[in-house]
Amino acid sequence: MTARRVYLSTTIPYVNSRAHVGHALELVQADVLARHHRRIGDEVRLQSGTDDNSLKNVLAAQAEGISTRALVNRNASAFAGLREDLSLSFDDFIRTSSDPRHRPGVERLWRACQASGDLYRKSYEGLYCVGCEQFYAESELIAGNCPEHGTPPQLVSEENWFFRLCRYAGQLHDLISSGQLRIEPASRRNEVLGFIAGGLEDFSASRSVARARGWGIGVPGDASQVIYVWWDALGNYITSLNFGASRYGAPDPGDADYQRWWVHADRRVHVVGKGVLRFHAVYWPAILLSAGLPLPTEILVHDYLTAGGRKISKSAAGSTAEATDPAALASAYGADALRWWLLREVPRTGDADFTEGKLIARANEDLANGLGNLVNRVVSLAHSCRNGAVRPCSRPPGTSRFLAAAADGRDARGPAGENQGTGDDLSAAPEWPADAGRLRGAIEAAPAAVRTALARFDFRSAAIAVWQIVEEANRYVEATAPWHLARAERAGDKGAGQRLDQVLGALLAACQVLAAEIWPFLPDLAARVAAACQDFGGRLPQPKPVFPRIDVLPDGEVTASTGPGSTGPGSTGPGSTGPGSTGPAHEREGGRQYPAVAGGPDQDLRRAPRRPKVSEVA
Ligand SMILES: [Zn+2]
Numbered sequence: 001m002t003a004r005r006v007y008l009s010t011t012i013p014y015v016n017s018r019a020h021v022g023h024a025l026e027l028v029q030a031d032v033l034a035r036h037h038r039r040i041g042d043e044v045r046l047q048s049g050t051d052d053n054s055l056k057n058v059l060a061a062q063a064e065g066i067s068t069r070a071l072v073n074r075n076a077s078a079f080a081g082l083r084e085d086l087s088l089s090f091d092d093f094i095r096t097s098s099d100p101r102h103r104p105g106v107e108r109l110w111r112a113c114q115a116s117g118d119l120y121r122k123s124y125e126g127l128y129c130v131g132c133e134q135f136y137a138e139s140e141l142i143a144g145n146c147p148e149h150g151t152p153p154q155l156v157s158e159e160n161w162f163f164r165l166c167r168y169a170g171q172l173h174d175l176i177s178s179g180q181l182r183i184e185p186a187s188r189r190n191e192v193l194g195f196i197a198g199g200l201e202d203f204s205a206s207r208s209v210a211r212a213r214g215w216g217i218g219v220p221g222d223a224s225q226v227i228y229v230w231w232d233a234l235g236n237y238i239t240s241l242n243f244g245a246s247r248y249g250a251p252d253p254g255d256a257d258y259q260r261w262w263v264h265a266d267r268r269v270h271v272v273g274k275g276v277l278r279f280h281a282v283y284w285p286a287i288l289l290s291a292g293l294p295l296p297t298e299i300l301v302h303d304y305l306t307a308g309g310r311k312i313s314k315s316a317a318g319s320t321a322e323a324t325d326p327a328a329l330a331s332a333y334g335a336d337a338l339r340w341w342l343l344r345e346v347p348r349t350g351d352a353d354f355t356e357g358k359l360i361a362r363a364n365e366d367l368a369n370g371l372g373n374l375v376n377r378v379v380s381l382a383h384s385c386r387n388g389a390v391r392p393c394s395r396p397p398g399t400s401r402f403l404a405a406a407a408d409g410r411d412a413r414g415p416a417g418e419n420q421g422t423g424d425d426l427s428a429a430p431e432w433p434a435d436a437g438r439l440r441g442a443i444e445a446a447p448a449a450v451r452t453a454l455a456r457f458d459f460r461s462a463a464i465a466v467w468q469i470v471e472e473a474n475r476y477v478e479a480t481a482p483w484h485l486a487r488a489e490r491a492g493d494k495g496a497g498q499r500l501d502q503v504l505g506a507l508l509a510a511c512q513v514l515a516a517e518i519w520p521f522l523p524d525l526a527a528r529v530a531a532a533c534q535d536f537g538g539r540l541p542q543p544k545p546v547f548p549r550i551d552v553l554p555d556g557e558v559t560a561s562t563g564p565g566s567t568g569p570g571s572t573g574p575g576s577t578g579p580g581s582t583g584p585a586h587e588r589e590g591g592r593q594y595p596a597v598a599g600g601p602d603q604d605l606r607r608a609p610r611r612p613k614v615s616e617v618a
Contacts, residue, residue: 004266006037009047009237011272015075020312020322021354023307029344030271031088035520045261047240048090050076051233052097053216055130085327087335087523094240105239106232107220110290111541118164127153133229161206168286169200179297184457189303192281234284253566268296274303300457306353332558336525337363343521344463344606360550368471372547375532378507379543385486388539392509394429402516406530424526433502439476442468442515466517473510
């Protein structure tokens with residue numbers, strides 16, 4: 001398969017308050033897609049940022065008694081910090097109020113639409129929700145209130161610039177219904193087609209400077225007006241590529257990123273929430289059509305999260321938003337645990353309900369008991385039975401290269417993906433044991449299943465496909481009982497010894513493949529598994545837990561433990577786990593804390609996330 005060029009974006013949230021777990025969902029989904037494409041050798045650029053120019057930000061700053069600039073700077077930097085908190089891999093982060101690339105790009109886009117005759121002035125009166133930053137028709141309101149916010153809109157009357165949206169209804173319909181602009185899932189595509197069929201009205205593309213409180217990007221050539229914040233925000237997908245660097249109508253070397261990642265990308269993919277679908281699937285493509293620019297190729301739509309059964313609201317004090325601050329959750333439980341809940345639990349369609357208890361239960365079941373226990377058993381057995389020297393059975397090409405990169409703390413990204421030459425000498429690998437067919441099958445099936453699922457934007461199915469390997473490997477451990485083989489070998493049974501080599505070879509291969517397969521989903525855990533299962537000079541490192549259980553004590557304190565359940569009957573080798581096992585330098589976790597666990601979803605966990613006391617209880 002030839003490498004493709006994929007440009008991926010998240011939406012850029014308003015920064016009137018801090019991030020909540022719903023933002024984390026979108027960021028993590030986009031990150032998984034980016035990492036997946038990097039791993040299979042595609043060329044990828046992942047874009048994120050913040051929408052600073054909203055009137056909401058101005059009002060939030062007034063409420064706090066600080067300047068808009070100060071509020072925006074503070075909250076935008078918290079969003080940017082999620083890159084580290086959630087182990088995201090975005091390549092660029094644009095802030096619409098301060099990035100020098102943004103304003104020239106928005107101005108260029110405006111002028112291009114103006115040149116097409118699609119911007120005109122008109123007096124207007126309408127019902128405006130500041131929360132949504134959009135006008136509503138009376139028929140769209142619910143009992144007179146905004147359908148998103150449940151608050152009454154303001155009656156606004158002024159002269160604005162209007163964008164001639166109605167002109168593009170036919171083209172939009174054709175592009176979307178033919179799939180040239182693909183909207184996933186189909187139910188969302190149908191929703192957009194229905195909206196278009198209902199008739200598109202021109203929309204107001206500017207605000208008076210007074211109503212915008214002077215905050216935002218001025219309309220070129222009209223000092224009385226500020227560009228509508230959504231127009232400005234949607235432009236980020238190309239202004240971040242330095243679209244504004246080239247003079248209008250005359251391409252120039254300054255816009256090389258724009259040419260590379262927008263004009264000449266194979267896929268231009270926007271990941272968006274259902275609430276902003278209309279802006280991305282109707283307004284934005286129409287603006288691009290007017291400006292004569294290429295359209296996105298895909299719009300992938302996710303639904304919303306609730307928290308403890310309630311809508312996540314960032315406006316109410318002490319709200320669900322505060323209780324689901326992704327930075328605090330990642331700090332308490334680790335980025336892996338939060339990412340895994342978002343990926344493994346949130347269905348393809350329909351809203352999902354988040355609680356900390358569910359996050360902990362899922363992390364303990366899958367990451368500590370499932371994968372963590374597997375890796376610990378295999379590496380411990382390798383040490384107790386073979387002094388750490390086990391030759392893995394053959395694995396997909398690229399596994400060794402991935403392990404080396406991950407164990408060095410490098411990303412397994414870029415052209416050195418799984419399709420490249422690898423350094424794996426497959427002919428020297430031991431044969432797969434005949435009874436490991438199901439495990440091999442899971443390993444062989446996972447890559448295609450992940451590709452298919454992610455092509456449908458179905459993260460849960462992709463996660464389940466990878467986890468088949470964990471489940472089959474654990475089943476294989478139980479079925480083969482390598483500790484019995486070791487005992488028989490010690491009693492002089494040579495056949496048992498040969499069988500043990502094969503079994504350990506199969507299990508080690510499975511763990512190594514898992515490190516590579518989970519990387520797009522759980523990059524930090526993948527690095528720890530890679531380090532644990534990487535053969536250094538013919539030997540595996542001393543065993544060390546890759547994901548201890550998360551224990552929540554009755555007082556709410558979170559601790560990590562590697563107590564019973566996280567090891568198996570096989571882990572009886574000297575120094576197998578626990579605080580005493582100080583591994584070589586390549587095993588360190590790069591400064592990231594990760595918690596471990598016990599305790600269940602039934603405990604009272606509905607409180608603000610805490611910093612964990614990560615103490616390992618042997
Ligand atoms: Zn609203």
